[in-house]
Amino acid sequence: MALDSRSSVEINPGMGVPLDRILGLPIFSQSRVLAGSNGLGRMVTGVNIMEVPDIVNWVKPGQLLVTTGFAIRDNKEAQETLIPSLVQRGLAGICIKTRRYLVEVPPSMLYLADALDFPLVELPPDIGFADLIHDVLSAILQEQSAYLLQMLDAHSALMRIMIEGGGLQKIADTLATLVENTVCIVDLINDRGVYTCVDWQEAEVEALLTRVQEQLHPGEGMFLSQEDRKALVLEERTIGYFTMPLLVASECYGYICILETRRPLADSDIRILERLSVVAALEMARERSLREVEQRYANEFLNHLLSGRIEDEKLEIEHARKFGWDLTKNYVVALVWSAPPLKNRGKHLYNQEIRNRVLRELPAVMLAKGVQCLTGLRGEYLVVLVAMEEQGLNPRQVNELAKQKLRYAQEYLGWVFKGWQIRIGLGRFYPGIKGLQQSYQEAKQALRLGENIPAYQGLIAFNDLGIYRFIYARDRDQEVQNYLQETLGKLLEYDREKNTELIRTLQVFFQHHGNLKKVSEALFTHYNTILYRLERIKEISGFDLDSPEDRFNLEVALKLLSGCNK
Template identity: 30%
Template sequence: MPTEPSPPAPRLASTGTIIYGVSVGEVLGVSTLAGARLIAGKGGLNRIVQRLNVMEVPDILAWVKPHELLLTTGYPLRNTPQSLGRLVADLDERGLAALGIKLGRYVDELPDEMIEQADRLDFPLILLPNDVGFDDILNQVLTDILNRQAAILARAEEAHRALVQVVLAGGGLREVAAEVANLLDVAVAILDGAGHVLATAGPPDDVAVLCEAAVRESTTPGVTWAVASGSSGVAWPGGDGADGGFAAVPVVAGGHHHGRLVAYSPTGTLRDSDVGILERAATVAALVITKQEAVTAVESKYRADFLRDVLIGRGGPRVTERARAFGWDLERPVTVVVAEMDPDGEERSAQDRLLSAWVSAVRRHDPRGAVAGFSHEVVAIVGAGVDVTRLTRDAQTAFGDSAPATFSTGMSRVAHGVDLLPDAYGQALKAARVGRQLHGPGAIAHFDQLGVYRLLSLVNDTAELHAFVAETLGPLASDDDAENVDLRRTLQVLLETNLNVAETARRLHFHYNTLRYRIGKLERMLGRFTEDAHLRLNLTLALHVLRMRGI
């Protein structure tokens, strides 16, 4: 009798469901098969047996089912022994677990082709003892399968009760992970959708190995846990050569993927029933996460409503005390920062990720800072000493890791007192919007750096602005002619250098005489701007308007 193999690791059926039963290796260990001998297909001993069948007709393929152990005396094939050569491939194609056959009465020996094919397909061929009846084998193996399934159900029910009790007692993800680690004697980690660890439990060394695998899976292209839709899988993130067993199950609630629950056993003893318990635990974890998200959403809305009232001057007499209840310090000198989604990126999910990125960044840079999400932007109030540009860059990095959308950021002047926060909010909002007009999506602008653009942004009649540009710049207002665009660039540099011909020629890499020729051409088109200060002002404003996008 062959030695019993170690318990098989959890595996998936082609349908993505866990297969419960006993392995072929375990079947060979029952007493009625003490005299059985494995003659081929040793690599398939971990195949799962869920049912048994007896081959009584030659066309048995129409009657077999996946995960069956098929028993035969060879009687149906006594007149067509050549059919044995193809039988193994046909049974393997239909997902059978193994074939047990008695030799000597109807079939004297198995063809070499059949044995070679079984080894190639890892399909177990078992030589059954002649003194054991099929009914004995059927009774004992089916009893083992039923007992195994009953034990699995009882264990799963016990685990379910323990996990539900964790939730009823108000436990969170940490307590769920601890309960699973205790039930299965494994290391457990619960990951969010981005692969970040939310909670862990189990032996510290094993947890470290599991977290390392999680980091590798989330940061290495092409490396992923083997997770099937609606079920679990097993994999070592990173390839071959790792010891132990890893299992991963998705954490899903309401059709939304919240992450994964992963487990690690250094001995590699994770079984199908263990993975079933992990799936129940993942369902409980999804409930915990959903509850936390609901509570967080209510708290976030309350914070946002309060901060909105403060920023429009309706915070009430106890603003600072209420702010302290949220952990915010609004009594010190502060800067208001507005992060506004750029066009084509204002879907709800992107707005939620934007708020998450800013909450994380503000927490790192200023734990006493306030942050809340409004309908179209995120507003943060941080201490005047905070490096707001660096804060914004950190938020952009966090947001950019999870979404292709972008946002523009505006910063106010320092506000000394709660009463000045509405003005500061208006400054930050203006800086964000004008900054986007000047520099495009993803711009970062400070209110004090806007200059004349602050005034231009106040003109709501864009048609009037267009008319002003066309009247002032004439043919240079259009981008249709490449020569005119080049002349407009020359005019802009001339005005920036205060008509310094030498400096303009250096910046544009022109010969001095070439620039003189261009100035003459510009004055014939626009007027004597080198002598008329008012005309130069009009030209400068027209060029500024052209720089503002969306006008």
């Protein structure tokens, strides 16, 4: 093999072999690393021979430079500038055959090689450059052949996944087989995750992944290198890992994490990860599209329930089962209005994803508290149908119970929508499917009122609006009757059945501004009897005369009752 004074040979500059593995070849058995041993991980992609002083003009990144030192043997300045120049050019290292032109490597070169972590290798005098180049290129070619076979296997696996429609678990299984390590895939947009263990117990992978997530700071790019490797210590064992964010149009769909539970990852493994990450991102997008279609149909059905024409409740119940909804139960309607902070106003995809997350998670969160609910979207509102199956409660008690259930949702929403403005409007309870429409209208009115009255910020129930209800009621006469029934209904019924005068006592109580002595005198009744009647009023109606709000509602109700009786 004839070589000129600046011969260079490369196969594929995009693929190489670490220098420490190259030096493990038999031809380097008599060679010594004199300096720069910290740089032995540099990748060798080719070989170049230096026998001219201006060699730096002809070298390429990744090359291993081989020389006898002839061009710099008497030039101290060239000796001192060679190493920094080669480092700047990105070479993998330099091999110097001594004892012919250079008796020994100059100390200045050794110092610079150590300082710059640039490997400097001393070759024995009897080594042939042609043999050295042949063996190095053969090693690189072998590495590239193995890489191409690995890429072919990865491509075939990728095609099978795409053709067969394999999900995330299939992708994780395939990737784990190819890279021979534990693989975790986290799908942020669909709130799911899968993993495949290699030399690791499945029972422990959750703890391992949690530790990784604590240190996770995905980068902006979709390409990794060995510099992206991180490590953590778990149970006295150090485990390296790589994380790749799955970015689609600058939106992070999730990430793939490879944990080195069997062996360190090679550059070829990282390239495989980059290829399969595209398939994983497509699978996540497909899953989200299916979910969005299902949610759109569910929202359309919900809109029908809240404002459409309900003719046959049995048909509606059957239709609801397609979405996993049980409409044989009774529900009360709550509406959630939310607005992102100013810094997030323009992040439409991000904001919508948070709302979609609430749609998915809220039913499970509520169920964990023993509350069943259904969720959907209607315009700008998140609709929450809260199951109300409790028996024997008056409207006031039902309202308080519904608010108590919604406080679980309020706590969760405050955590998810951190920094957002949130208001919840609650309608009154009406049995049956047709009752949802009235409850919905009232929840919407409660929200509108809460927007203007600071005291009603947060969670506001229509039943708590007091006289404001008459302002917004579509049928004011009916609303007056509802109000009277809620406040005085049980007292009126008790007076009729027991022939008592609780309503009359209450009227005189307000006429005399709560002065019990004057009430006793006006009714010609003993003081203790008045006390007893007031206690019975509290027990029967559920209204506390010591509460300013309850007293106001009762007094308004008595005035309305007086007007209705005229």
